[in-house]
Amino acid sequence: MIKVRVPATSANMGAGFDTFGMALKLYNEITVEECSTETQIKLVGGKLDNNYSKNLTYESIVKTFEYCTEKYKGFNIDMSKADIPMSRGLGSSAACIIGGIFAANELMGKKLSVDEMLSIAVSIEGHPDNVAPALIGGMITSIVKDNATIYSKVNIKSNLKYEVMIPDFKVSTYDARKVLPNTYSRNDVIYNISRGAMLISALNNGENEKLRYAFEDKIHQPYRKKFIANIDEIFNKCREFGSYGEFISGSGSTLIAVVDANNFSFNTEIREFLNTLASNWKVIELEIDNVGAHEF
Structure with missing residues (x-):
């Protein structure tokens, strides 16, 4: 069983449209374990996701396993502890994606580098401004060139x-x-x-x-x-x-x-x-x- 904590993120930050992103100390927690039966996903309030194939966390786990050509059957996924509000511009979807990718990588014995995990995340999200800081932390500047994401962490000295x-x-x-x-x-x-x-x-x-x-x-x-x-x-x-x-x-x-x-x-x-x-x-x-x- 793997437990992952992922921070909220704020993208754009004014002039940095689709470029700047920052991780904040507000978190979603995701628990994932492999199982031999059908996937089951627990949402906030204990409700089960009856359409799990379209769940972003599940999709991210599956894509990560497939990227590594690893076989899988099903997963028990607990997403019931989620402090990041949905559809408010604080990276709730990025947290789902990164949580799934990070958990999958841990389950497979940490086969992937940070860059590889980020590449999978961008392929799902479409842009790196939220997923990069969610994965790496801090304030990140990022660009995409020839399907590769180039990023840099900003050294913030301000208190x-x-x-x-x-x-x-x-x-x-x-x-x-x-x-x-x-x-x-x-x-x-x-x-x-x-x-x-x-x-x-x-x-x-x-x-x-x-x-x-x-x-x-x-x-x-x-x-x-x-x-x-x-x-x-x-x-x-x-x-x-x-x-x-x-x-x-x-x-x-x-x-x-x-x-x-x-x-x-x-x-x-x-x-x-x-x-x-x-x-x-x-x-x-x-x-x-x-x-x-x-x-x-």
Whole structure:
């Protein structure tokens, strides 16, 4: 029996559309064991998945076994402990994929390298921005070239925490991508390149005062903000309460404010403000996870 813990992830981080991703200390736990009978998957609340062949974790386990040309019959999979909210832009699908791949690799005696596991994950997810930090931990920059994923872990010297604001409504990833334009002006492209580069440099140098500019974006957030009610008011309040920067996590609906680790009033202040809005918001104060997926 293998028990795997996988962190939540936040992709894009402002200017890093489909490129930057960060693991956070919020986890799903997956237990997997091989069996000689039909696969059984336990979901949150103890409910059984009656259509397990379309379950992302199961699919990821099977693809990993097939990649290694290993035979299998069935699996008992327990996914009942899941703290990562679904369809909120915090990498719940990436956690399912990485959890399945990591568990399968452990069951087979650790045949695969990190790069091989990541390659399988990208083949399922379609892009590396969430699956890379879920597997490796930390903040990851990644690109795909000729079906290979090239990634680098950012050395963050800043002493930061992340105020994760999760509403009671979802944003469809399909709709969030559909709303984006097919082309961008040269000025908008330069705008994002400069901010993305500044974000990496400022985090690496501990230049927190420059983060205010580094999270700005013109590629996806201006088009997606219409799906998140009160986003401008929320971001304005975050600045008022001392955040260094704010961004839409993934395609939403979660918002994240980046705050100094010694700012002890922000959490209470933003909670009080969010309670005045029509939607219900949950605020979780998290740190970056630098470990990634691991057996426990």
